[in-house]
């Protein structure tokens with residue numbers, strides 16, 4: 306059997322569906338397809354991959370062949386005058402907090418609209434010809450997709466965060482075919498894969514000029530978007546479209562909403578909104594529909610991007626419903642762009658300390674450091690494939706085991722249950738929660754019994 310991402314990464318449930326392997330596959334045998342749980346993963350459809358070229362493994366962010374972020378970042382950033390490094394953030398030149406004053410960037414953006422401003426400015430100042438970001442799509446089975454934008458209007462239409470699977474295979478084909486200078490926006494694992502692909506492929510290296518990262522806590526499968534409207538009794542079958550990060554006046558920025566359009570019982574188009582505190586928070590934080598690969602990621606701040614954008618989750622900013630962004634900059638060109646934007650009053654921007662930047666993402670840092678260290682121990686004890694990480698495995702206490710097993714069970718149960726229940730004519734969210742609860746109890750009880758038995762066995766042996 307050929308050694309490729311399907312046999313080494315997908316088979317171990319570690320694919321994040323970025324699509325770059327399929328984009329650079331020299332034999333064009335890989336494609337990106339939906340799995341049963343609404344997640345993208347690489348597929349070698351006709352088992353045609355026979356040459357063992359391993360190109361896909363060399364560009365995969367979750368392959369054990371890939372170098373870590375520290376190694377890849379060093380030649381990119383370490384010689385830039387004034388650059389500094391922290392273990393949580395990777396390299397950084399400067400960090401800022403603020404928002405765009407241009408038109409509706411801020412109100413239409415996920416946080417302060419600074420990503421859209423940066424892409425538009427790169428295009429307007431002729432640093433790039435194309436910006437590659439994520440837009441909504443009219444396909445029922447694919448509500449969002451990566452798009453190549455050549456105008457400011459197109460970039461603006463792509464604003465807001467998309468907590469929905471997207472993949473880059475077609476975009477990679479586009480870049481390889483069409484000459485030009487490109488900027489790409491992506492999550493940390495996508496940016497890592499792009500950097501690896503740029504190392505291998507001269508055309509990608511020459512044409513991709515800027516990589517803009519987004520801080521990422523976790524990626525969700527598409528069931529997350531189908532599930533959230535069910536909190537307002539919308540049948541997932543009737544969903545037409547969704548929009549993340551709706552801003553709700555007078556509420557804190559952190560209590561944003563998901564807007565959805567759906568067909569009601571009379572066949573009429575209708576719309577609604579679920580806010581973060583109306584149940585989306587539970588589905589997010591308990592890791593419903595989260596990709597397993599995300600459990601093994603140690604990159605919070607897209608360490609290989611030229612700049613990384615995030616929400617200003619700090620008390621001084623998060624109460625403002627209009628949203629505020631933080632940027633950590635690594636590329637001097639982008640820093641100059643931001644400083645010029647500030648001088649021209651296009652941006653309202655203050656410097657912020659790197660400590661504050663890290664503090665704004667305290668939960669994600671904890672998850673991708675301390676919890677990851679325990680997950681690595683858990684994975685090796687449970688005979689799962691363990692990919693090399695910069696975080697070292699740490700001691701696993703009984704409470705840690707319980708926490709990890711419960712979290713894993715929630716993740717799996719949510720996908721399994723929802724995939725079955727959403728096919729029913731009537732979807733009852735109360736029934737979903739009831740079954741989740743009872744299944745969780747079963748897995749907790751089974752786990753407790755196993756622990757008890759192990760404890761007894763150890764006592765007997767000693």
Ligand SMILES: Cc1cc2nc3c(=O)[nH]c(=O)nc-3n(C[C@H](O)[C@H](O)[C@H](O)COP(=O)(O)OP(=O)(O)OC[C@H]3O[C@@H](n4cnc5c(N)ncnc54)[C@H](O)[C@@H]3O)c2cc1C
Pocket residue numbers: 410413414415416417418419420421422438439440463464465466467468469471490491492519520521522523524525614615616617618630631666669
């Ligand atoms: C899955 C996910 C998890 C995130 N987790 C965190 C977190 O834990 N903490 C935090 O502070 N911030 C997180 N972010 C980033 C945050 O939601 C905002 O994207 C960021 O603050 C930029 O806001 P903005 O107003 O500057 O962006 P905008 O001006 O609204 O522009 C956002 C740009 O990002 C592009 N984009 C949106 N979604 C995606 C995607 N999935 N992949 C690639 N490009 C995309 C859009 O097309 C647009 O060009 C996450 C984003 C995503 C997509």
